[in-house]
Amino acid sequence: MSSRFTLKDHFRESRLINGRLLVAALISILVFSVVIVRLVYLQVFEYEHYDSLSNRNRVDIEPLPPQRGLIYDRNGVLIAENIPTFSLEMVPEKVDDVEATLKELSKLLALTEEDIADFQDRLKRHRRFQQVVIRQRLTEAEVARFSANRYRFPGVDIQGRLIRHYPQGNLFAHAVGYVGRINERELQSIDQQDYKGTLQIGKTGVEKEYEDILHGEVGYRQVETNVQGRIVRELMSVSSRSGDDLFLNLDINLQRVASESLTDFNGSIVAMDPRTGGVLALVSKPDFDPNLFVSGISSKDYAELRDSPDRPLYDRALRGSYPPGSTLKPFVALAGLELGVVTEHSKTYCPGWYTLPGHDHRYRCWKHYGHGMMDMNDAVAQSCDVYFYDLAHTLGIDRLHQFLDLFGFGHETGVDIPSESSGLSPSREWKRASRNQAWFPGETLISGIGQGFNQTTPIQLAHATSTLAMRGVMQEPQVVRASRKAGQNEMELRGNERVNSLPMQDSQHWEAVVDSMVEVIHGERGTARHVGEGMPFKVAGKTGTAQVFGIAQDEKYDAETLAEKLHDHALFIAFAPADKPEFVVAVVVENGGSGSKTAAPIARKMIIEHFGLELDEPQPAQ
């Protein structure tokens, strides 16, 4: 220590510290007195209260899981409900020997090894004083058998629970999705407090997207139990708040027609109300039974679904990427008008092929001997490839890409269902970035007829068609129309805000393109002449056929000899009435052959169903 401070007055310091020690001692005694007063309060004054809670009665607290909100279609038909089931549950803290108990239980109820492994898994994630499910969905016989032996299993009991059930089976498998057991990852992201006593969580579709409002709020109750922990009496409870009910835009009748008319084909159908963006039908086939997933799908069932070559778990409506084929042509035509490259009346000659200046490669029209002189109206109605090769070439890929971008090609539509794919609208930059290759002029031609790199999802196709039908008013597709708080009558409408509007320099451009699409259906040479037969209004539409694999030049396409998996995809987009659109539909039939033969009749059925028309089925044009 430095000499300057040897003058530390030791005596004074001791007195200072000892004074403080005394103060500290007095404060400590004071604080401990407060604790003793608290003990006196709890143990003397409140003794009666706590004694009645503890000595004669045993008090336990258990969560009251909320009822999950119901889901209805637009007509009020129930799509997702909660039904009671019985499950066998254990409170680990109240069981002396978990292993031995499980062994005894498996003799009684034939628990499988998988049951036990799942249980061990769940055991790790729960606190020792919470119920852990051993097995769900006990049969009545099993409930009876356990009840008779219940005295042998302290800490184990049967719990009545509500579990999710989808009465419409497969019909809404992709759109509404399903709930399943909460997994480790989900456990991290939810408020665990709020999921006490809840076993399931939304995994896909509407069930996932609207999880927070469907779930509700957990309640709890204090109950009196006997020595074995069985409930004798309820002391007090705070009830749970049920989740909100959801009302969808989806229409079960349209959904059914869509699903049935796809017959055995794989594919997808999306129908929308263009005025609101409401999604009226959202079908992806093949589908599956969502009820399988609710209380944990068996690994055999799951393997079967996962490994099926038809990929039933894959939501084609939102994730299936298909070349749009000729259904892209109306949008390309609009680009031509808007950018001043063509007028409604400019004509192109179609000899059956097109060559780029200075090249001899022939880009063929689907009609081998050619369409002759074509204006825009003819070209859309008869789906002339050469007209659009020429138009795309004049526009160039940059302008074409920019224009298609406006209609949402290559972007997610923002539909209120998770895991949508964005499709692909190719551009020079995209090709440079993803393949490190230059853009070739020939690729512009192929893009102009919706082939090549173009990838579109069915929902994108419906969304773009809806924007076209509404002459530029763009709405995000919306599956859920409204929600309703439990026990209330008022509905809360969901997300029908206008998102965007595409102005054209001349509004006549919209009409020109719509007219050409009406010509597809009502014109003498339209590719889908039979679709509008007998309808009280005009329908606008466009067929499309997307090549699954390339056909070499000069090679003939023979549908008969090709394996079914190599058939072209059939596409069709339509809206009706053409002048005042209320209904938009997009149909994709995988390996369906041609758009006009397979996809267009399905769209007709959808229109008939939606407008409640009484018409006979037309004979498909041969």
Place this chain on the structure above:
Amino acid sequence: MNHSLLSDRPQRQSWQPGRLLQLLHLDAPLLLGLVLLLGVGLMMLYSAGGQDTGLIIRQLIRLGVAMGAMLVVAQIHPDRMRDSAYWLYAFGLILLVTVLLFGDEGKGAQRWLDLGLVRFQPSEIIKLAVPILIAAFLAERALPVSALRMILSLVLIGLPAFLIAKQPDLGTAILIASSGLIVLFLAGISWKIIIGFLGACAAGAPILWYFMHDYQRRRVLTFLNPENDPLGAGYHIIQSKIAIGSGGTFGQGWLQGTQSHLEFLPERSTDFIFAVIAEEFGLAGAALLLCLYLLIAGRGLFIASQAQSSFSRLLAGSISITFLVYVFVNVGMVTGLLPVVGVPLPLVSYGGTSMVTLLAGFGILMSIHTHRRMMSP
């Protein structure tokens, strides 16, 4: 007492317990108090743990290690502790940073450092290092403390407390901070500063409250009043209050507590063991236990008052008072007076690391008392 020791020296007596204790640098009254407390603790643990002898044996092994630590520490001269204060602190701080970077996660918090053979919590070293360092630092210059030294001390206290709060282990961070602040208090920082500080806290709280988000406010409210959250933190408190209240004046009797034995009371052998004591021995037993704690700390304060250097006084005072803070934080939580922070009941709760540190702390007290130089007053 000391005179007798001096005069004892020439005599050769066959057996003198007092002399043996002095040779081992142990303090008889303190040792007696601790042994009594540890005995009560083992008895309660036997009841709370469901009469599991295995549990008792494991606790006894820990106790042996802890007693050994106390004995070893008691042999170290207080001057050596003062000399190594900075090294010990630096070592503890390095370990804390290491644990934040590489530590094992146990129960969701990074507190453990795995050295192959032993796993331990560096925060335990810091528990002793902070009061030793602050006492040594303040005793370097004349007391009362200068403003600069006070601010430097606050930094030295705040750094490890912050690192531990980040683990996150709020309970230990609070204990460490208070052990340092108590040294500052004993070193005589002026009452104006203390009152000013408390006043600023009281005034600052509503302002902070005003700027908080709703969810933050809710979290604070649940923290302050866990009964709002009956399925989470509140479950413990509700069950523990029932157990305590049903104990009444004289309790249900040893091994007779229904709440603890019917397994309603969670963590009954660790953080909530006080509720078992209050249930089985009632108000009388709980109050006696609290008095025993006060007596032990009282002996510690007496040792502090008799110490021969400012360093020893400050350190002994801080260790004694911190021991009481420890008790208060636990009992306050169990009786629902304080928010729930996981702090065990010292020397009674089941669990090892803190027991070693606590008894090592008492070893320091004994060392201070038995290494006094005999000089004329």
